[in-house]
Amino acid sequence: MTVYTHIDELITLAGVVVKDGRRPSEDDLGIIRNGAMIVGDKQDGADFGKVMWVGPRSQFSKAIKSLRQTSKRKTQLHEIRLNAPAVLPAFADCHTHLVFAGDRAHEFELRNQGATYQQIAARGGGIRYTVQQTRTATTKQLLELASNRLRRLQAQGVTTVEIKSGYGLSERDEIRILEVIKKLKESSESRIVATYLGPHAVPPDTASGASDSRSVKAAYWCEIMTSTLQKIKSKGLADRVDIFVEENYYTLDEAREYLTRARELGIAVTVHADQLTRTGASLELAKMGAQSVDHCVQISETDIQALARTDTVCVLLPASDFYLKMKYPPARALIDAGARVALASDYNPGTSPTLDLSFVGVLARLEMRMSQVEVLAALTYNSARALGLANETGALQPGFSADFVVLGDNWRRLFYEIGHHPVQATYCHGRRITRP
Numbered sequence: 001m002t003v004y005t006h007i008d009e010l011i012t013l014a015g016v017v018v019k020d021g022r023r024p025s026e027d028d029l030g031i032i033r034n035g036a037m038i039v040g041d042k043q044d045g046a047d048f049g050k051v052m053w054v055g056p057r058s059q060f061s062k063a064i065k066s067l068r069q070t071s072k073r074k075t076q077l078h079e080i081r082l083n084a085p086a087v088l089p090a091f092a093d094c095h096t097h098l099v100f101a102g103d104r105a106h107e108f109e110l111r112n113q114g115a116t117y118q119q120i121a122a123r124g125g126g127i128r129y130t131v132q133q134t135r136t137a138t139t140k141q142l143l144e145l146a147s148n149r150l151r152r153l154q155a156q157g158v159t160t161v162e163i164k165s166g167y168g169l170s171e172r173d174e175i176r177i178l179e180v181i182k183k184l185k186e187s188s189e190s191r192i193v194a195t196y197l198g199p200h201a202v203p204p205d206t207a208s209g210a211s212d213s214r215s216v217k218a219a220y221w222c223e224i225m226t227s228t229l230q231k232i233k234s235k236g237l238a239d240r241v242d243i244f245v246e247e248n249y250y251t252l253d254e255a256r257e258y259l260t261r262a263r264e265l266g267i268a269v270t271v272h273a274d275q276l277t278r279t280g281a282s283l284e285l286a287k288m289g290a291q292s293v294d295h296c297v298q299i300s301e302t303d304i305q306a307l308a309r310t311d312t313v314c315v316l317l318p319a320s321d322f323y324l325k326m327k328y329p330p331a332r333a334l335i336d337a338g339a340r341v342a343l344a345s346d347y348n349p350g351t352s353p354t355l356d357l358s359f360v361g362v363l364a365r366l367e368m369r370m371s372q373v374e375v376l377a378a379l380t381y382n383s384a385r386a387l388g389l390a391n392e393t394g395a396l397q398p399g400f401s402a403d404f405v406v407l408g409d410n411w412r413r414l415f416y417e418i419g420h421h422p423v424q425a426t427y428c429h430g431r432r433i434t435r436p
């Protein structure tokens, strides 16, 4: 066992776990002053890399004694003095498009000169431009680009990262991206959740040689439904699947069909919903049991109340709303209604070219009236929950993975200064994954 001590404030999120992510308040932070945390080592068997106990430093000898009694083992104990103002659960970024090549800096310029995201897409830019760049990049290049991005997230205290495919738009290219994500899973110290996002846009072409966009889309859709989903399932390439429901992309009917097929195959579903226009996909797919519904910018008052009664997590992505100069999603109303709200970067080269989660937190506070505590819960417990990892990471409670961040500053200064990441060290599965 390893015991971490000398922690001024140990933020456990105990109350957030009890409330299962709904309406988090200050009391739910479960702050332990002068805290200590016991984490299992290799010789602790099933507890390896897990939190075994948290509490005040003054009670830790008693805790050790009782842990040794229950395990009937005389495991060694070593102490690490963190001398930290705060330790908190590590962050999870539950919505990213981390694997792509090239950038869209030229489109950013065009948008700033008046073109809209949709106009650029209609001219063959947008997602399709990144698809071209990604298809021509080598697997090694894609791997290197994504690994660097992962490291930048680790430095901010992020240990869990969802990564979507979606810049391949053919069975072969999508599978190649999923294989890159698989390699990242194997080589990175982060916890990675792989999401297949084949239906991200209509591909520029198809293997069948069709050229008008309607037949290209029909052929691609048929491939996804009759072949690709099955293949990624049997190759174990995706933990879940996603679809972009939007005018000129995929329809609500297609999303229903997709979810039904995924369910037959036993794969979890998430959806890009109600981002630019209201399609009603957030509520509809939440009712059908989606793990998360993401964006939710254009949802109605009725949607909000109904979403709050589902188990689905609403993942809000304010950095993309900022870059697109959109309105922000109704976080305040969602949380007050009792919905589970998570935040994520939506990192991608088009609508959200930033990996900065402190910026996301600042926007959530400033533009969406989320409290600091709500932001903390949204980037930890709730984002883990959005990925189906509710009892695994996102809180520091016995049984949870020892994924934590050692802060060099008071936690109240988080999500305040843009770009300020007072992270001294990041731990995943009880192991330090950032360099001293």
Ligand code: NIG
Pocket (backbone or CB within 6 Å): 097, 126, 127, 130, 244, 272, 275, 320, 346, 348, 349, 350, 351, 352
């Ligand atoms: O989440 N909306 C669809 N997908 C991304 C944008 C991807 C892109 O523009 O490359 C998003 O905002």
Ligand code: FE
Pocket (backbone or CB within 6 Å): 095, 097, 272, 346, 348
């Ligand atoms: Fe996205």
